[in-house]
Amino acid sequence: RSGTQEIWLCASDASNPMRLTSLGGPIVIGPQWSPDGRRIAFFATTGPAGTYVAYVTGADGGRASRLTRTEGELEALPAWSGDGRSLYLTSSRSGSLQIWRTPLDGGEPVQLTRGGGAEAAESPDGRVVYYTKVAEIGPGLWSVPAGGGDEERVLESVRFGYWAVARRGIYFIDFDVPSEAPRPVRFFNFQSRQITHL
Numbered sequence: 001r002s003g004t005q006e007i008w009l010c011a012s013d014a015s016n017p018m019r020l021t022s023l024g025g026p027i028v029i030g031p032q033w034s035p036d037g038r039r040i041a042f043f044a045t046t047g048p049a050g051t052y053v054a055y056v057t058g059a060d061g062g063r064a065s066r067l068t069r070t071e072g073e074l075e076a077l078p079a080w081s082g083d084g085r086s087l088y089l090t091s092s093r094s095g096s097l098q099i100w101r102t103p104l105d106g107g108e109p110v111q112l113t114r115g116g117g118a119e120a121a122e123s124p125d126g127r128v129v130y131y132t133k134v135a136e137i138g139p140g141l142w143s144v145p146a147g148g149g150d151e152e153r154v155l156e157s158v159r160f161g162y163w164a165v166a167r168r169g170i171y172f173i174d175f176d177v178p179s180e181a182p183r184p185v186r187f188f189n190f191q192s193r194q195i196t197h198l
Contacts, residue, residue: 020057034084041080047074052076067087074090090120098117110148113144122165155172186198
């Protein structure tokens with residue numbers, strides 16, 4: 001409605017639309033609410049040659065702030081830490097797509113994965129980061145301690161874009177079925193480590 005792709009906010013009944021960004025042309029995608037509801041993280045094709053760059057803006061509008069200043073490197077898919085003090089980003093700054101934790105207080109970003117990572121979500125207790133990899137690498141859900149450490153494969157059939165972390169476990173669409181069969185929704189329970197069909 002503004003003539004370019006932007007992020008807008010409205011009431012749950014679609015009333016009172018308000019434009020939050022004014023980037024004027026690039027693709028703007030992936031808005032994510034902060035835990036306190038006061039900020040929104042997103043990414044846009046504003047980098048050199050249209051690479052993705054991550055931003056944070058206030059939920060009441062204002063100028064969007066770029067998260068990092070790494071020119072020419074892809075930075076996308078921001079995901080908030082539970083305390084709202086950091087964002088997990090997919091970044092190519094190390095030469096391949098990896099998950100990095102970026103403090104919002106100005107501290108240095110920390111690389112969490114080494115074997116690839118493209119979509120992250122923190123566990124409810126803040127101790128673990130779950131992530132998938134780009135589709136070209138193949139399916140699977142991995143975990144790594146939020147402070148860094150060994151990477152572990154948690155689930156085999158999870159694919160990029162088809163999973164969500166909840167308070168008691170992880171919901172995912174299971175693609176490990178015959179091609180003509182419906183793809184079921186399953187739930188992985190943190191406590192029992194069991195998978196149930198929903």
